[in-house]
Amino acid sequence: MTALSRYRPHNVLREQRADGTILLRSGDALGPVADRTGDWLHQWAEAAPERVFLAERSGPGWRELSYRTVLQKVRAVAAALLGRGLGPQTPIMILSGNGADHGILSLAGQYAGIPVVPVAEQYALIPGAHGRLRHAMELIGPKLAYTVDAGPYGEALALDVFEGVEIVSSRPGRSGATPFSDLLKGAGGVDVEAAFAAVTPESVVKILMTSGSTSSPKGVMTTQRMMCANQAMLAESLPFLRDRPPRIVDWLPWNHVFGGSHNFNMMLANGGSLYIDDGKPVKGLFGRTVENLGLISGTALFNVPVGFSMMLEAMRKDDHLRKMVLSDLDMLFYAGASLPQEVWSGFEQMAMETRGEVPLMTSSWGLTETAPATMIQQEPTERSGVVGVPMAGVTVKLVPEEDARFEVRVKGPNIMPGYFRAPEKTAEAFDDEGFFITGDAMSFVAPDDANMGMRFEGRISEDFKLTSGTWVRAGQLRLEVLACLGPLASDLVITGADRDEIGVMIFPDLAALEVAGYETAEQEGALQDPKLLAAIHRCLAERARAMSGSSSRIARAMVLAEPPSMPEGEMTAKGNLNFRKVLSRRAELLERLYAPQDPCVARI
Template identity: 45%
Template sequence: MNMLNEITELSRPMFTEPLVLIEARADGTRILRSGIPLPDTYARCVGEWLEHWARVTPERMFLAQRGADGAWIEVSYGEARQRVVRIASWLLGQNLSPERPVVMLSDNAIEHALLMLAAMHIGVPSCAISSGNSLLSKDHAKLKGNIELLRPGVIYADPVERFLPAIEAIRHLHNGVVVAGGGSARVDGTIPFAELEGEANEAAVMSAFARITPDTIAKFLFTSGSVGTPKAVINTQRMMCSNQKAKELMWPVLAEEPPVLMEWLPWSHTFGSNHNFNMVLRWGGSLYIDEGKPTPAQIARTVANLKEVSPTVYFNVPRAYDMLVPLLREDKVLRDNFFRRLKFIFYAGAALPNHLWSALEDLSEESTGKRILMVSSWGATETGPMATDCHFRAVRSGVIGVPVPGTALKLVPAADKMEVRVKGPNVFPGYWRQPDVTAKAFDDEGYYMIGDAVEFVDVVRPALGLVFDGRVGEDFKLLTGTWVHVGSLRVAGIDALKPVAQDIVVTGHDRDEIGFLVFPNIPECRTLCPNLPPDAPVEQVLTNPPVLSRVRQGMAMMKNLGGGTSTYPARALLVAEPPSVEAGEITDKGYINQRAVLNRRADLVAYLYADVPDKTVITVHGAV
């Protein structure tokens, strides 16, 4: 970055300077708080934001999605509010309550958003359930568990014909009505969505709206199931509104220009729903619904959308950036349109490997003359979602920031880690209809025990932030008694094995040495194989000498850093079958579920550790 750009950036700070207050206890526990106070008063409920923008900027575009003809269908704030009132009027006649909520089986869509907002406008909880539970599962076991717990009064599906097997599988578990989205075919026994948008009863809706309190249940969101059985997390209006107030205090840049997002992250997850959707609504921004996803089959849709719409802020998971970086590098039109208005890039779900961090900085500088700011955050479905936020230029990837205003972090020594626990207005009151599980989730001081670990970037300078240090339950010991820190090792491995490794699962439980199950980036692997035809079978690509050599080089580099046997893999195996969403190996956020992969692919782990390794097992011994 040249000096003029550096001065310009520093003269117009986008974020509030971080300030951390620390209380140290005799037992080694530390309590961390933000030095930025959270006011006692802020929005009562999410609906206040919709009411405000519908009154102040009724013509501004709020939501957009592609229609059947490929053109953008747009809904303004004024239109959204009118439609919300009509839908809410219909919902008032359905005998709904927390015991009979609204459930959505649809992917992100305008109707989905309006139904969610309408339910919240009258104090009725909604719950978006991952479409994978309906469309990818053969036995619908997770979906049955979801519905049996919630007993919904309304189930929305779009297009309903895609969801018919799932709807039939849960028919005996509820007595609600099934609403078919506007893009559906006519199906007997369902109500068309258009019927919900009949006559408005403004007085009745606003009467219900006035009765909403900060403790009103706004949503149920299911945990991903990456650890244990999915649970329905109670999300209150207070949780969501306090989170956005904290965001306002840390990100003054949001007040300068209404944010524009191109967004695929599912509303069945707290990141896409509570963080991103609510941020757009809070600031009167515009959200373009991206029908693409970070998969080989769907990334082209995201690229096409990003060539048309220039976001001001971009949120995504590391897997998506891994796919986007090569495309940004080779396509100047895409690159220039992507970075044209972009203020910063936000990554979440896992640490961003260093090579992707550097590539995004380089590409932004090439396009705009300045390095893009890279930020992140940390939290959970149970924390609404933010507990920490990196509202500053981090010294490196993986920094999750500092406590957000109003939130306290309790750092408790655990083995050779610091377990982190959370308390604040953003923390959930409990799991729906699971009081025993709820009681076990909090310690004796009322801190939510999230199960994650963190460490300081620099313990002497806490304002530099915390680094995510993996899940306490994911780490393990080798037979030598040495701890293996899975989270940091996984990220280091992806970086060292670039461009081959798209993701890695760390093995070595009850073993003498670490192994890697490597999920490869197939297009990048093909670039290493000029001797093969472009359509060569995947198995041939993964056994090609240049690919194997690149993996060995990366393994050797990790070993030569000299950190000991817990810091490098002695064995690695390239896995041709990609991680399965249906089997829970990939979560809704797009990151790897370490435990699910190890359980499902136990045979590969055994194969990896055979006394005499097969030729497909790559070993570090003798690598150069």
Template identity: 40%
Template sequence: MSFDQSPQYRPLIFGVTRVKLRDGAPGTHYLQADQPLLPYPERMTDRLQHWAQTVPTRSFMARRVRQPDGSLGDWKHVSYGEAWQTARRIAQAILDRGLSVERPVVILSENSLEHALLSLGCLIAGVPFVQTSPAYSLISTDYDKLRHVINTVTPGMLFASDAARYGKALQAVATPEMELVLVEGELAGLASTPFDALCATPETPAVDAAMAATGPDTITKFLFTSGSTKLPKAVINTQRMWCANQQQMVQSMPVLAQQPLVLLDWLPWNHTFGGNHNVGMVLYHGGTLYIDDGKPTPALMHETLRNLREIAPTVYFNVPTGFEAIAAAMKTDAQLRKTLLSRVQMFFYAGAALAQPIWDSLFETAEQEIGQRIVMTSGLGMTESGPFGLYVTGPELKAGDLGVPTPGMQVKLVDLQGKTEIRYRGPNITPGYWRAPQETAEAFDEEGYFKSGDAVKWIDETDIHLGLKFDGRIAEDFKLATGTFVSVGPLRAKIIAAGAPYIQDVVITGLNLKEVGAMVFPTQAVRALSGLPADTSMHEVVDSAPVLAKFQQVVNELAKSATGSANRIARLCLLADAPTVDRGEITDKGSINQRAVLTHRADTVAKLHADELHYILKPQI
């Protein structure tokens, strides 16, 4: 019998645990993993072909079939053999149309089997595809960002899942030079091609010739940045980037290759986390991806929970709001606990800070169900890095810990504006932005390192092998009127932790003002706290006495630990209106865009600091 009281985790190997550090010019250091990057394929289609030949009947991807009444039925699977053959026919159709890097394929729609097959066809043909945010088509009313995408890449083909949902957007941006491809329906006044017609194209030897002509420098896709302050930029993604990054990932996370990989994932493919990281992972390792039509929102989370009761992933990725909902549901849902925890080897979160109470709840449930904790992991990456860049070195992760560089990527640490910026160089780094030479030149320093804009610190200065932790975005930091710098990232994390589980995210205010303020987006948990009926508006909920009392307590506790004006929340307000994708306040994967919120809610910021809001909470100590 063991008397060891330390937590017991389901076994998980961490691939990189040691680093090498060297000094450069004053204020500059270089960091890299203490192991080399192993060989990787020249193109992702090599992996697709390999799995199609070795495990042709294995499921590559599955999605629930949408019924005529809108409900979701049974899973429809596409095997590796089917995906390979269909993608080849689509590739022939793309070649027949003379599409190219100058006239790529733009995909407007959400994750789907057809979306995936079209992407694979583009890969085989050597023609880039451009996955755009569905919000640009479905939520936007002016279509400005969608037009910007179209103008930037000048597509020869536009793809959408159905005419009914995407019709207005297509009518707004389509030109005679673009062929419209639809899975369902037709559009009045606009000629279109059924997606099935692409899939039925007889292939010729041109398909193999086109694939053979692709290589490490071939552009696979253009992924657009979120465009917080300017219009989104088209990040060039090459075969080298994608393949190298997948090899880097498996060397950092050996679990990916230890058993047949199974993912259940909602993350949108127009973001690098879902589209590069997770879809690439499945292709590289011959895994199976179940497309989750749920989402970590009150309206759609039930679908994710339904899927997790049925599909047991081997590793599971989500954003903090998703894990929060799952942690709450597992307390009372026995089937969810049984399925999700049956074979999952690792949890991974990204996009925002994960509050400690959520971790504690996940750990407690797992210990009760299987006698072990599931390791929660995280790291650091961005669209321009493929995205995988840093990964943690052990199970004792704390919020904000990022870990060490993945093999083959060199990190440059540069003292800048009182912080340390992390910069990247390696085979997984983008060559630049499409048709934007000035922005590309500005993104790299004199040694060819990509300037991330992220600030980092050592987790423990006495042990560099533990790696780095997040210290905010340099561009988000600002000065008060006194000249004092406010470090936004760590302050946000501190507030979210203090207000858990009632804070979804927070935006810090006070640029050129005397005090630091905070605008809080509350979680749905405040509804129960308020004691009001379920259909009460969020405006009434946040104005209720129990909610205001709770956040007054949070403000008071934060003030007790403040050490000066730069980290003292002098005023706080609650925002009843959720952040919106259309205004760029929140990305498709759920992370807050601080600058966009400050821009679009400038009036609220001004009233917060002028004491003109209905309720402003200030420290009472």
């Protein structure tokens, strides 16, 4: 049976209020929900004790850990943590990226009711980002912190915020850190069963830091109910997850909700196998991803659009990789941004050529605060950019905006109880009906048919007005312009607030520029290359001819010489731009963009 014959059709119930507000729900009931993630671990350790749950690279192959082995290790580490006096009020900070020990420690905390707080490893490894790490440490106040290798993290661990915090490391070296192997020895006299029994669906067992793209990062309190309900929703939407155990080779970081809750728990809830990809879709590391994908064939493939673009190019050159990636695939799932249509079409064509059918190509929508999946495109579609319909158990509230857009608010068992130690921010996050205010905007694919799904239209906070009073929907416009510029731009910022025209400040893909033969010269923060500016002019001018009105027409463009800086707050650990920070830090370049004449500005 193929993935295409096993999808669940959309079944949306729509309620229209007199004020124009729309409520959307799924007509499908939410099935049984586990109480705790530890229940899944026990279930599969009994039903499939030797099946691989977690695996990481070791030499030419993999270090594979079965469900039975993971359960044994989780219970031992849980005992060691409890023996140290840790509990619900003493969270654990995890500084390192994905790894088997990281996964065991996280599950042990959840098993014993001790919140785990995974943060971006860049916060510790990049000295300029230590301010973000300090903020997280001061907010959380952990008693124990874990790092896979104490050596590279030494400078961060020497910060005063780690005074009195026990440091645990899988490779402690001479740092004086507690070896992770000590935790695996457990602790005598500790009643692990009683601690596990005391964990309830309401227990907060994970705190995830928001990206901080609009304010200081907040700690999202994540409960057992949120994570367990979200997996029940996903299984209702994607029945093939229950037909056979899923298997993924995945790099997405566990300090993000996509990789650490959505993907990790999808494997655990359905008795699947997670092979940890130690590569990334960036120059210098993508080769490792290609190697890993060539070793293990997955049933689901998760990535961000740039990763799928790089993967498509690699598969065009490598028959073995193409067969390994596509031969057993039920689902290709993108998130983080809209997948360029040419990449979507490329995968469709390659799948047909390789296996004679196309797997379910889909996306979802959600936030850290929503565990995350809240809406999903659960039936096949021919286009990218559709985020789908509400999942079972969720109510989506659509508050009308201008231009057929809606502000999105949500309610359901997957929504957070609040932000950690931030009651005022928590109160601001919910409306008077208890709906979480997401700040995102959406529109219907077909206004008269909710089952066709919805399109993401950007963050409402990114919108601005021109001096003419015309609203610019900057979030959606950014996605459109990125698609227009193709490989020339890695990201960009839309400008024009309180000005006469819309502009764009482009962060280039320097590798793509080099391949294309552009000879760029820097002039005080901007790139000056007549050929490059002419290429950008052609792209945007062609787009402008198809546009009507000033709300989406780009009038000027500049290519920035310096990439976005994480230490300066221009980029979050998730790779998202902090638009306000970019514009404030590069205020002089912004003024040059709107100057009458500048050799680094393309006028369209």
